[in-house]
Amino acid sequence: MHHRTAEFRALYSKVLADLKTFVGTKNDVVLFTASGTGAMEASVSNLTSPGDKVLVLSAGKFGERWESLAKTYGCQVEMVRSPYGETVTPQQIQEKLKPEHVALYMQGTESSTGVRHDVEGIARVLKGSETLLVVDAITGLGTTTFDVDGWGVDVIIGGSQKAVMIPPGLAYCAVSERAWRRMESTKNPRYYFDLRKERKSGAKGESSYTPSTALIAALSTALDYLREQGGGDLATGRDLLIRNAETAAAMTRAAAQALGLKLFAVSSPGAALTAIASPDGIDSGDIAKIFRNRFAAVIANGQGEMKGQLFRIAHLGLYDYLDTIAIIGALEHTLVEIGRKVELGAGLRAAQMVFAQSRGQVTRHGGLSAGNMA
């Protein structure tokens, strides 16, 4: 399909409209052919000028990416940090926030640790200020509920390869009216990631530069699938997707604890993934290797300074009951293989209990977590 045709314009307009519904906002959505990091960069280059003061919330590798990005664009960066595995509280933000902060950058869920940050609470702290709230929700959208317009999230960022279940290569963001206004005066350079130019093109059903047509067609199909799961309503399908991830996450957490493992994100675990601390003396890379070699299953090692110390099990998008229970079974065998004392079946039983408790609710609209997501 050529991208300068009526056929493609209809597809592109539909995808942009569906993404608004998926994100849950009235704000215009802009799409880029890029990784999610591209939309993160757009949120810095379009909303700031060199020398601007910004606040960055960081408790993991992706918080640090905001820090690097803001510094790259000449911002004066003030950090609000918490240790890996923990969250940053609205109180911490309250103490650091100053009227001159032009924007606050944060993650909805921090994929390197599995923590869900309190976007709602932090949005409340910012209410009435001129500070724009920018949320990287690349793993958050479709695994966590965001009331984007109600809370006042100015920019929320998503990617194609996470909960919307297609291959990587597309990034998108929804942008508030006051963020659009801010761009009229900001001075940092942007071209490929120029949000205002892309918004104008999008209104005509086009992208400014040749888009990844194949991925946009795939995204359209994925959103149709969610609409179908929601009985014709995309927002309902998205809510089912979130509940599915929440159930899989709760099953995994219960199983890990029943097997004597320590969860890495204790205070505020998200549903996108569960990070589990590697047992003492064990390199989590070895655990990932056993999963791969024995079960052809991909679980992730820790990133950056967490490498070797934790492993991460994903729950977003297509992962369903069957995947979750299977991975928990594999986890039990893996623990035996690395020499841990394990009561085989203890993790599985704990997960079954969680699923049974949630079942009435999560299967209401057609069994999304009963194994039919794939």
Added chain:
Amino acid sequence: MHHRTAEFRALYSKVLADLKTFVGTKNDVVLFTASGTGAMEASVSNLTSPGDKVLVLSAGKFGERWESLAKTYGCQVEMVRSPYGETVTPQQIQEKLKPEHVALYMQGTESSTGVRHDVEGIARVLKGSETLLVVDAITGLGTTTFDVDGWGVDVIIGGSQKAVMIPPGLAYCAVSERAWRRMESTKNPRYYFDLRKERKSGAKGESSYTPSTALIAALSTALDYLREQGGGDLATGRDLLIRNAETAAAMTRAAAQALGLKLFAVSSPGAALTAIASPDGIDSGDIAKIFRNRFAAVIANGQGEMKGQLFRIAHLGLYDYLDTIAIIGALEHTLVEIGRKVELGAGLRAAQMVFAQSRGQVTRHGGLSAGNMA
């Protein structure tokens, strides 16, 4: 396929190595998940500092894109312009070039007009200067021969959707040692399009940010196909691809002239596409519409100020003898439909003569232009 696995690293390393061969250079190649414009932006943001003087060659819409990009990044831009449909001569460059120009930005082939610029001649003018030569060859690679290292092209840029025949969404560029050195001191901000960071990641078989895995797998397959066409040698396959485009372009030009049409790019037509001036009083958009509605064939209207005034027929990548002869047939009928006096078969006959003359040569290695490219 997950992008942080040994399997993907092997694929990625192979694709980067094959791209070097395809481009025909010893320089390292960097790949981005983005449109070609992303790599154009990288060539500006990585190689310049605000206030730097640069030279931009422009004779069409994509030359103007270089101008906008360089201005976006605060460069002092000196233009060397020619009218649409013409080329810029090495003499024109010679007259404008000053030692303080840090870079010269140009197209290999200007897709908006079908013109091929004289990269070799301009490279000769720059020889011995400190001015880096940056060539957008998004439609040039695979349709024109570039002696990248011999001529001293510092950055050459390609995209996935052109001669390498896969869907859009990937951009790549080959970068010379002196361009890498230049980046040590340049000051413009770059993050997603940071060439040095991406080169480091590439050396480990990785991309800095989540890449478009599906398109990279497709690119690998396309390059394998070219290798196979070249009897096991990728460079030979690429040369056949170029010769195929050249034959299709020559057939199309001969046909257009036999049908009394005026070629838009007379002095230096490229092989990527042929731009044909719309007959007097006819909107070229109407011609494109007839192609689409009657023959389900996509030909392109003019871009920007050329809209309505010319139409463009592509020859790159998969387009082969069958496509070319078929489109010429459709062109004859289209001309009849818009009320032109046409001797049916005159364009086809002229194209046949061109093909017959070239045949001995272009089918030598397995008939690339004998219809088996698809």
